Amino acid sequence: MGQDLEKLKQRWPLLDYLQKQNWVAQAAGYDSEFVGLCPLHEETQPSFYVNARKNLFYCHGCGQGGDVIRFVELSRHLSFRETLSYLEQQQSAPPGNAVDSAAVLEEAVTFYQKQLDRYPEALRYLEQRGLHDVALRQELRIGYAPGACLRRHLTALGYPLDLLRRVGLLNPLGRDTFYARVVFPCCQGERIVNLYGRSLGDAFPHRFLPGPKGGLYAWDQVQHYPEVIVVEGLFDYVVLRQAGFHHLTCALGNHLSACQFRQLCDRPRKVYLTFDFDANGSGQQASQRLANRLRARGIDSRCVLLPDGHDPNSFFVHGGDAQQFQSLLEAA
Numbered sequence: 507m508g509q510d511l512e513k514l515k516q517r518w519p520l521l522d523y524l525q526k527q528n529w530v531a532q533a534a535g536y537d538s539e540f541v542g543l544c545p546l547h548e549e550t551q552p553s554f555y556v557n558a559r560k561n562l563f564y565c566h567g568c569g570q571g572g573d574v575i576r577f578v579e580l581s582r583h584l585s586f587r588e589t590l591s592y593l594e595q596q597q598s599a600p601p602g603n604a605v606d607s608a609a610v611l612e613e614a615v616t617f618y619q620k621q622l623d624r625y626p627e628a629l630r631y632l633e634q635r636g637l638h639d640v641a642l643r644q645e646l647r648i649g650y651a652p653g654a655c656l657r658r659h660l661t662a663l664g665y666p667l668d669l670l671r672r673v674g675l676l677n678p679l680g681r682d683t684f685y686a687r688v689v690f691p692c693c694q695g696e697r698i699v700n701l702y703g704r705s706l707g708d709a710f711p712h713r714f715l716p717g718p719k720g721g722l723y724a725w726d727q728v729q730h731y732p733e734v735i736v737v738e739g740l741f742d743y744v745v746l747r748q749a750g751f752h753h754l755t756c757a758l759g760n761h762l763s764a765c766q767f768r769q770l771c772d773r774p775r776k777v778y779l780t781f782d783f784d785a786n787g788s789g790q791q792a793s794q795r796l797a798n799r800l801r802a803r804g805i806d807s808r809c810v811l812l813p814d815g816h817d818p819n820s821f822f823v824h825g826g827d828a829q830q831f832q833s834l835l836e837a838a
């Protein structure tokens with residue numbers, strides 16, 4: 507057993523695994539040490555260290571640490587045994603066929619969309635988060651994953667289980683990955699490349715399928731605008747769209763990937779960063795640093811300050827309107 511574990515870990519170096527999950531790292535100054543934002547807890551300043559030689563990680567923010575197996579256990583909420591079978595499967599999985607994955611994701615999104623109207627708790631949740639516009643809901647193809655029904659649906663359509671596992675729609679045990687989550691497709695051009703699932707409850711609120719998130723949200727619709735608002739979450743995105751702001755995109759998190767950063771810099775434009783601010787000020791600092799990096803690339807960037815403790819979503823849910831938000835942009 508011990509030997510097998512060692513072999514498994516050798517075949518799955520931690521750093522490779524993390525990079526495959528889009529972890530963005532910088533050299534930490536020491537030989538084979540890397541640092542980046544912790545994938546296990548929300549943070550705006552990097553405190554997650556990986557030693558590639560020792561094949562170990564440690565996060566100074568949440569105190570978690572260990573090897574690749576421990577990381578998979580924590581990040582995917584799997585038991586030790588499930589983690590081993592997951593890693594074995596990742597090993598043997600043939601390279602993903604992009605056409606197959608896009609087709610099955612398309613099918614899953616259509617299915618989730620149909621579920622939404624059948625679950626009052628999901629509709630109530632959307633209302634609570636301030637999304638009232640049914641046409642926008644349909645345009646963004648928002649759906650609901652009740653759990654324990656996608657597998658049956660997709661296998662009945664002839665999709666093989668190993669494809670569903672590989673794409674991440676099913677977990678290693680073969681069960682639906684998304685349970686009681688509102689689901690948004692993330693697209694690159696026309697093609698769905700990932701799904702974001704927001705749980706109705708507070709436990710593990712944000713979840714993506716493994717694999718790239720696909721750049722800035724709906725980027726091909728906004729890239730030609732001379733001014734672009736960037737928000738952190740999709741529920742910030744929906745309330746602003748609903749309020750009539752179209753020059754808008756979402757970073758799907760509070761940290762821009764290298765690809766997203768390149769997108770923002772691909773031509774001269776003005777960028778409004780509207781990220782959540784936390785009480786200790788680290789959000790503000792991170793926003794400011796990002797603004798500086800963008801300015802260094804010739805992008806006129808502004809940090810938008812929302813009233814105390816608000817993100818764009820809560821700002822609108824608590825009665826803020828388009829005109830007030832426009833004044834915040836102008837004051838930035």
Ligand SMILES: [Zn+2]
Nearest residue numbers: 544547565568
């Ligand atoms: Zn952490």
